[in-house]
Amino acid sequence: MMRILLFLGTNLAVIVVASITLRLLGVEGYLTEQGMNFNALLIFCFIVGMAGSMISLFMSKWMAKRGTGTVVITQPSNSTEKWLLDTVAELSQQAGIEMPEVGIFPAQQSNAFATGWNKNDALVAVSAGLLNRMRPEEVRAVLAHEIGHVANGDMVTLALIQGVVNTFVMFFARAVAHLVDNFLRSRSDGAGLGFMGYFAVVIVAEIVFGLIASAIVAWFSRFREYRADAAGAQLAGTGPMINALARLKAESDMPNQMPETLTAFGINAGQTRKIMERLFASHPPLDDRIRALKEAAYR
Template sequence: MVRTFVLMAVMTAFVGVIGLMLGGEVGLVIALGLAFAMNFFSYWNSDKAVLRMHGARPVDARLAPELWKMTETMARKAGMPMPALYIMETEQPNAFATGRNPENAAVAVTRGLLSNMSREEVAAVVAHELAHVKNRDTLTMTITATLAGAVSMLANFAIFFGGGRDRPLGIVSTIAMMILAPLAAGMVQMAISRVREYEADAEGAAICGSPDWLASALARLGQLSGRIDNIAAERNPATAHMFIVNPLHMQAVDSLFATHPPIEKRIAKLRAFGGAKGLKSSAQPSRGGPWG
């Protein structure tokens, strides 16, 4: 949490520094005010916006009885309220959580997840997403994404407001900032995402009671997600960090620019976590989807 807080502080500093360079003290106040306004809007509306982007439809105990019961069980084990439940009609197996707190949370899973995963693996994925909600990661990632957007917006403004003689920036430094500021902000955003994924893996394994279930799910997700398109995610790449595995088709991406840690490292950390916490290895999950 301290590491995440430091990274978020760096992101906020980016916004302030760009405002300061563009317009001095007045620019600093305007930039921070913009960041505050964007975060306020995101705090109340980001969950609805993201669900709408991915065409997620709400389901209840009548429409998806097995998934509902499983999520209810995982929520009870996590000691949190039952979240709103959504299904995305895409064949890529994946899932994400959103919402500003456990009382206003939503978990969305894809049709592909239900069709290709066993009951144990689906339970582990749901537990992972509930861990994000429990740890307030959904709010953290919303804020960092919003701040990253603010940095990019201000950097684009720089070409119009930063090049005059009476302004703090010259034309060369303006162009450099336009390129480097969004790049640096994106790297910080991705670093926060990677840190939170490791924590959610560990918490999710504790919730479902088996690191093996989540390790198996991650391995299957890694195999399948890269071969099946997720059109909504490709159209909205800024939401990629919210999913349990990267929904975008990106090859040979440098680790600095990855939204998720390598799956092999996540599985290795899960095994180590299970041994350290004394969580017993379970029988390998059965194959075949529970609803497909």
């Protein structure tokens, strides 16, 4: 539900920008006296849906820092921070990307995340708990996993997919509201839904279609975790990557201290076995990720 509320809130936040853009494109509106202009509606939904997703992408580093309390390391103050910077620099060079910003956030649960609007302007951060409890080779594997996300362009791809599904959620929600309005006009005194009724149908339809869209986005998010695990194994070794995931699994009972809006970015997620929760989970179960790495190692 939080995803849907954020989706609706983003639409409202960018509506002014979308309206200006639509006017520049010559699209004055999708509701006319002759009915609904579906071409104009599709353009409207595409601009609003993509705008919300792109704004979130460009703000992702700022939101991540604020949401997690991440402190970016500009000058290392101890040997651990120096090792962290050197390790990320080495892995980034191996992966063929620019050195990302590196930070530490104050969570006791072992966790890490990567975000940023492109692979050469990213942020990689680890929790204090991960540094305190994992062995250096395991920390390196986690960092390699996050570098894998960056090198694969996962943040950009996920934002594009989110923008596309936003477009169709908004389009079909308004199309359904238009059909309901026409049906009521043909069966009653011609009043139809009215402004508030039309708006209510749009909101309900967006929630329904938004749930379906969230499942699609979550499927891609799970797929990208397997790819990032494979990249981590390639950069840091399969054994350390498996050991790091096993260490994360051992901490699965600890409370997740990542903000809900950033859970999809963290490495330590996807523990549930409930069918519905797995459908909308951003990460596969850790057992499945470990199994995939072991199977790949024996090919």
